[in-house]
Amino acid sequence: MSKSKDIPGTTSYILFIVTAVICVVFAITAFYFVFPNRETWMVGLPQASSYAGDIDGLFGLITYLVGFWFVVSEVVFFYFIFRYRKKTPDQKAEYVTGEEHHQKQWITIPHILVIICDVALIFGTVYVWYKVKQDLPPAQATIRVTGQQWAWTFQHPGPDGQLDKGDDDIYLVDELHLKVDTVYHFKLESTDVLHSFSIPAFRIKQDSVPGRTITGWFEPTLVGEYDIQCAEMCGIGHGLMKGRVYVHAENEYSQWLKGENLSGATAAETSAVALGQVALERTSP
Amino acid sequence: MTQKKKTGTRKAPAGHTSHHEESFWSKYVFSTNHFVIALQYTITGVFMALIGGYMAYVFRMQLAFPGEAVPGFGIVGPGEYNNMVTNHGTIMIFWVAMPVLIAGFGNFCIPLMIGADDMVFPRLNRLSYQIFLLSCVVIIASQFVPGGGFGGAWTAYPPLSSEAGYSLTKWGQTLWLLGVALEFVAFLMGGINFITTTMNARVKGMKMYDIPIVVWFIVIASILFMLSVGPLIAGAVMLLLDQFHVTGFYNPALGGEPLLWQHLFWFFGHPEVYVVLLPAIGVCADIIPVFARKKLFAYKIVLWTAIATGALSFVVWAHHQFVAGIDPRMAHIFTVTTLLISIPIAEMVFVYIATLYGGSIEFKTPMLWALAFIAEFLIGGCTGIYLGSTGTDIYFHDTYFVVAHFHFTFVPISIIAVFAGITYWFPKASGRMLNETLGKIHFWGTVIPFTFMFLAMFPLGMAGQHRRTSDYTIFPELAGWQDWRVIITYCLLIMIAFQFVFFWNVIWSLKSGKKAEKNPWRANTLEWLVPNVPPHGNFTDGFPEVYRGPYEYSTPGRKEDYWPQNVPD
Numbered sequence: 001m002s003k004s005k006d007i008p009g010t011t012s013y014i015l016f017i018v019t020a021v022i023c024v025v026f027a028i029t030a031f032y033f034v035f036p037n038r039e040t041w042m043v044g045l046p047q048a049s050s051y052a053g054d055i056d057g058l059f060g061l062i063t064y065l066v067g068f069w070f071v072v073s074e075v076v077f078f079y080f081i082f083r084y085r086k087k088t089p090d091q092k093a094e095y096v097t098g099e100e101h102h103q104k105q106w107i108t109i110p111h112i113l114v115i116i117c118d119v120a121l122i123f124g125t126v127y128v129w130y131k132v133k134q135d136l137p138p139a140q141a142t143i144r145v146t147g148q149q150w151a152w153t154f155q156h157p158g159p160d161g162q163l164d165k166g167d168d169d170i171y172l173v174d175e176l177h178l179k180v181d182t183v184y185h186f187k188l189e190s191t192d193v194l195h196s197f198s199i200p201a202f203r204i205k206q207d208s209v210p211g212r213t214i215t216g217w218f219e220p221t222l223v224g225e226y227d228i229q230c231a232e233m234c235g236i237g238h239g240l241m242k243g244r245v246y247v248h249a250e251n252e253y254s255q256w257l258k259g260e261n262l263s264g265a266t267a268a269e270t271s272a273v274a275l276g277q278v279a280l281e282r283t284s285p
Numbered sequence: 286m287t288q289k290k291k292t293g294t295r296k297a298p299a300g301h302t303s304h305h306e307e308s309f310w311s312k313y314v315f316s317t318n319h320f321v322i323a324l325q326y327t328i329t330g331v332f333m334a335l336i337g338g339y340m341a342y343v344f345r346m347q348l349a350f351p352g353e354a355v356p357g358f359g360i361v362g363p364g365e366y367n368n369m370v371t372n373h374g375t376i377m378i379f380w381v382a383m384p385v386l387i388a389g390f391g392n393f394c395i396p397l398m399i400g401a402d403d404m405v406f407p408r409l410n411r412l413s414y415q416i417f418l419l420s421c422v423v424i425i426a427s428q429f430v431p432g433g434g435f436g437g438a439w440t441a442y443p444p445l446s447s448e449a450g451y452s453l454t455k456w457g458q459t460l461w462l463l464g465v466a467l468e469f470v471a472f473l474m475g476g477i478n479f480i481t482t483t484m485n486a487r488v489k490g491m492k493m494y495d496i497p498i499v500v501w502f503i504v505i506a507s508i509l510f511m512l513s514v515g516p517l518i519a520g521a522v523m524l525l526l527d528q529f530h531v532t533g534f535y536n537p538a539l540g541g542e543p544l545l546w547q548h549l550f551w552f553f554g555h556p557e558v559y560v561v562l563l564p565a566i567g568v569c570a571d572i573i574p575v576f577a578r579k580k581l582f583a584y585k586i587v588l589w590t591a592i593a594t595g596a597l598s599f600v601v602w603a604h605h606q607f608v609a610g611i612d613p614r615m616a617h618i619f620t621v622t623t624l625l626i627s628i629p630i631a632e633m634v635f636v637y638i639a640t641l642y643g644g645s646i647e648f649k650t651p652m653l654w655a656l657a658f659i660a661e662f663l664i665g666g667c668t669g670i671y672l673g674s675t676g677t678d679i680y681f682h683d684t685y686f687v688v689a690h691f692h693f694t695f696v697p698i699s700i701i702a703v704f705a706g707i708t709y710w711f712p713k714a715s716g717r718m719l720n721e722t723l724g725k726i727h728f729w730g731t732v733i734p735f736t737f738m739f740l741a742m743f744p745l746g747m748a749g750q751h752r753r754t755s756d757y758t759i760f761p762e763l764a765g766w767q768d769w770r771v772i773i774t775y776c777l778l779i780m781i782a783f784q785f786v787f788f789w790n791v792i793w794s795l796k797s798g799k800k801a802e803k804n805p806w807r808a809n810t811l812e813w814l815v816p817n818v819p820p821h822g823n824f825t826d827g828f829p830e831v832y833r834g835p836y837e838y839s840t841p842g843r844k845e846d847y848w849p850q851n852v853p854d
Contacts, residue, residue, distance in 0.1 A: 042680075042747045045762070058676040070667040073634060074660065080641040081656060084577070085648070092846060093839040094643030098583030098636070107586060107635045114631050118624045121674060125620055128676030134613040149451065193445040194543060196608065196683065200749025200762065203680045207609045209544065210444060211537025214610055227762045231683040231751045233438040235451055236364045239754035 012102060016109055023113040027065065027120035035061040035124050042200075048226055048247065049202035050219040051132050056203075058128045065117040069110075132204075136217055139185035143176070147188075147195030147208045150237030152176075152228060159257060163187075170260045174243040176228065177260075178220045179253040188214040196231035199245055207232055220247040317407035320819045322414050323392035324714070327707070329421060330385035333376050334699075336425070338781060340373040344755075349767075349774035351756040364453065366755035367436030372428070374439030375461070378561070379468050380421060382699035386564040387472065387510075388417070390706050391479050391503040393714070397812035398497045400488030400829055402822045404478045413474035420467035427460035435461035438753060440554070443535035443546050447527035459528055466521050469514050476507030488811070490831035494584065495850065497810050497835040501588055502567030506560045509595050513556040520549030547609055551602035559598045562694070563591055565702030566633065566662075569655040572709050573637060574836045575808045576652035577644030578846050581836040582636050590629035590636075597626045607678045616675045623673035630666055634659060645839070645846075649806070650724035654705030657732050658697045665693030668743070683753075686746025692739045700731070704787070711794070712801035716817035719798060723790040730783030738776035741769055809849045810835045 037060055038053030040046070047053050084093075096103060142163045144155035154176040158168025170177075178184060188197055190208035198205040204218050228243030248256055313321060339357075346353075347361035354360050361369070392410065396403055404410045428434045435457040437445045446462075449455035483496065483504045523534040524546065533539025535546050574581045581587065603611055603619040637659050646652070668690040671677045681687060704727075711719050750763050757763040757770070804813035811831070815823045829851035837848040 042749065043744050044748050044765070055676055055680050058674065059671065059680075062671055062674060062677060066667045066670045069631070070663060073638065073663055077638050077641070077659060077663075080638060080644075081646060084641055084644040084646050086645045091645045093578040093645040095580060095839050095841050096582065096639075096643055097580055098639060099585065104583055104586065106639055107583060107632055110635055111628060111632045114628060118627065121670070122621060122624060125674040125676040126617055129613070129616055129620070129679070132676070132679055133616070193448075193451050194442050194609075198683075198751065200680070205608050205679055205682055209537075209610045211543075212610060227749070227760045229749070229751045229754070229760065233367070233436075233440075233442070233445065233753050235445055236367060236436065236453060238367065239363055239756060240759070242760055 012105055016105070019109060019113060020116065023116045026068070027117050030061055030064045031120050031123065034064045042203075046201050046222055046224065046226075047203075048220055048222040048224065049199075049204065050221050051128075052201070052203040052221075054128045054131060058124050061124045062121060065121055069114060069117065133216070136185070136215065137183050137219075139217070140183045141179070142185045142187065143178075144187045144189065145176075145197055145208070146191060147197065147230065147234070147241075148191040149193065149235050150230070150241040152195075152197070152230075152241070152243045154243075156260075170257075172260075174228075176243060176245040177253070177256055178245060178247050180220050180223050180247050180249055183217060183219045185215055185217050188216065193234050194232045195234050195241070198229045198231040199226055200229070201226035202245075205231055220245075223247050223249050223252075315411065317403070317411045318821050319392045319396050319404050319407070319410060320714075320823075322410055323389050325414055326384045326392060326417070327389035329418065330381050330383075330389060333380040333384070333421060337373050337376040337381055338784075340369045340376070341777060342781060344369040344373065345774040345777050347755055348757070349771045351758055361755065363755050364433060364436055367438075367753065368428075368434040368454075368457070370753050371436050371438050371461075372424070372434050375465065376424065377695070377699060378439065378557070379465060380424065382561040382695065382703075383468070383472060384417060385703050386561055386568075386699065386706075387479075387503060387506060388413070388475050390499070390564055390568060391475065391507075393710060394497075394812065395479055395482055395500050395503065396486070397713075397815060397819060397823060398500050398810050398835075399483060399486060399491060400811045400824065400831065401482060401486035402824060402828075405482045405486050406478050409474050410478050413471045413478070416467055416474070417471035420464045420471060423460055423467060424464035427457050427464060430456035430460060432457055440547075440550055441524070442550075443524060443527065443543050444537075446546075447524055447535050449528070459525070462521055462525055462528070466518060466525075469518060472510060473514065476511050479507045480504055480511075488828050488831055491850075494588075495831055495834045498570040498581065498584070498587055499564065499567035502563040502570070502591055505591050505595050506563040509556045509563075509598065510560045513553045513560075513599065516549045517553035520546055544606070544610060547606050548602070551605045552599075554605065555602045556595070556598045558694070559594055561698050563595070565658065565698040566591075568702050568706040568709075569637065569658045571810070571835075572651050572655040572705055573640055574838055575709075575806050576649055576655075577641055577646045578838045579640050579642075579644040579836075580838055580840075582639040582642075584834060584836065587633060587636050590632045593629040594626060594633075597622060597629070601626055601673075604673050604678070607675050608682050620673060620675045624670065627666070627670060627673070634663060634666070650719065650721060650728060651705050651709035651806075653725065653728050654701050654708060657728070658701045658705060661693055661701060661732070661736065662697040664740075665690060665695075665697065668693065681746060683751055684746035685742045685750045685752065688752055689739045689742035689746060692742075696735055696739070700735070704728075704731070709806070710812075711791075712805045713812060713815075713817055713819070715795055715798075716801055717794045717798035718801045718805060719794045720790050723786055723793070727783055727786040727790060730786060731780055734776040734780040734783070738773050738780065741773050741776075745769055804849075807845075807847050809837060809847055811850055813849070814851060 035057050038057050040056045041059045141157055146153040151173050154172050156170040157163045158170055160166055160168055188206055188208045190210045194207055196205060196207045202218050206214060206216050225244055225246045228245055230238055230241035343355050343358045344366055346355040347366055432454045435454050437452050445451050446458055452458050483500055526532040527535050533541045535541045535543050601619060601623045604623045607616050672681055672690060708719055708724055745766055748766060750757060801817055811829060814829055831850045832853055833850060835850055839846045840848050
């Protein structure tokens, strides 16, 4: 190798600056145009909470940035495989050490461009995480979610709208009723092992830990009914620990509330269920 | 024995100075020869892979055809399902990837590639395999105790794993834990051996930057393993004591904390990913230059990216716990470190792609496997970003997206790279060439179904399907995806069927394959100097001297397109 090639020339600096600028522009456009796009990517799932769109937007941002590098890498990879296949028996390969500066640039430049994309991505993910998990908007209603082997118990506020006040709270097993466009706080507890409270349509997931009360929030925005799954292995009945969330419009919700109050499921009744009998009955056909 | 050109401060182990006739037992069963131990580790690992594969077959059949009897197993109840899922994961990581990639390839490659006659601690090496074999017996035995095998997922989160009343597998959970702990002891011994051997027993002239990448990577992996396994062993002892109600480390009712186990587990568990990744990627780093007839691009960058990856891997563990109940502010730190780790890994992939540039690529079976590793691992690496990023992980945590992601890393590691290594070193280990046609049939028959199988899991995860559930048809939102699950299961069946081609290839080639030359691939590294089927003591014709690095292919001014490390000029 001649000595002159070891010294980075002006061309390589220009090349680097141009590609870096393109990459920064690419990352910024992704951040401003792809990230705010709230269309869902999650096949077949509605966006039923206020932050479902944020998480889906972040998914789009990552797909855009990472997808670009993925496609570039695979295309170059397969092109090289095709281009440099052995065509004649005496074909000789080139001798490239990769130790010289102008050669290393083929690694270091893409690597710095990857960092630029990573930074754009970190902004997005910090924003979404802060909004969903760190920030707690004031509650309009509060529910208590208790995981046990192998059922969910949901404690809804009664007609007074207050949890743990009076004895009008409504306890239901595997059934959660919510009013649309209401900011809910949930108090997540567990009586035995770890569970994970997951409503895919809301994009919410939080493990419940015995001995702790974990507070989180969501705001249902779409009337309908959706699945609740347990997302943390919790024993034999883990796969059967399914619930259903019903998001009601305002008037429907008050009707449901009235009906529940008349039928009067009491805490004592549900605690018998809480021993897991429901889940066990469900396992035996 | 003729006097060897051996230098250095090391004395040859006493057992190697005289070569007396050995009985079958001391030669093949209780041998201290690194090559025999490598074979034992590899064959045991492949045997365990059959068990792990059988488990995958059982639970995939249940998912595709819920409630129907699985041929060769019977009805899969929820307990059996959990057991299959748990032990499939445990066995594939601890009893397949680890023994084959680290212990098998490590024992085979390290002494041969650095020009040593054996490991520096041959008896420790023997003991390592013996304990490993015991751990295999323990984990298999856990299937046959009252209550059945442990079903609390391979991560074994307490209180489920610490309280028999919750897991309903009183004996299974304890045996599972003991099996894993014994396996760690075995690999600690192996790791000490690999590090010491590489640092102290290299032949004359082999400098640090002349060591083949695969040896370096096995050494770095061993260091990572040694540094990370301590907390987990401590955690395992605490869990064992909890299981017998002696203590309550993880029991909140007694003032314990379930999350402690998760921290201890993942402090080990994440470096563990790189413990198995590095040897695999090292195998590919050694195969690609040989079949591209190219010098490995930027040896030093490859080495230092691996060291950077290893160092970073110690500060990313909590990305497994974003929604586990850790302080939400902590998540930001771990998402940044996790995205940082994508940089050295991306760089490593760029290096392999750059190595192909200007090459003269021959598509022999080992090369196909090595190239497939890069192509498939890229999918695994890129999808990892979604999970390392806190915002999307809220949704994807514990869904099939995660399953698809880590199978796109772990299958390339423990299946694709393993086959790359086995097909590459088979001539040296057996003296026979494998059949190329059968090898290629096996390659395509494995890689294509594998790719479709796990690509199909990404949309399932995006649709909200969580892991470890034995029947998804009970969920209204997921019932409509049943066709996909059936297709995935068919892919698995095809993939399993094609593995018989491999076994047939091995058996046929051992009997009547073409006799292999000493250096059939025209490679540079020292293992090709020793006679095929390396004898006890390896370099029976005298020790070589090393003059250069291992990747001098197509050097200008030479007639031959390779330049073995031991050839002066």
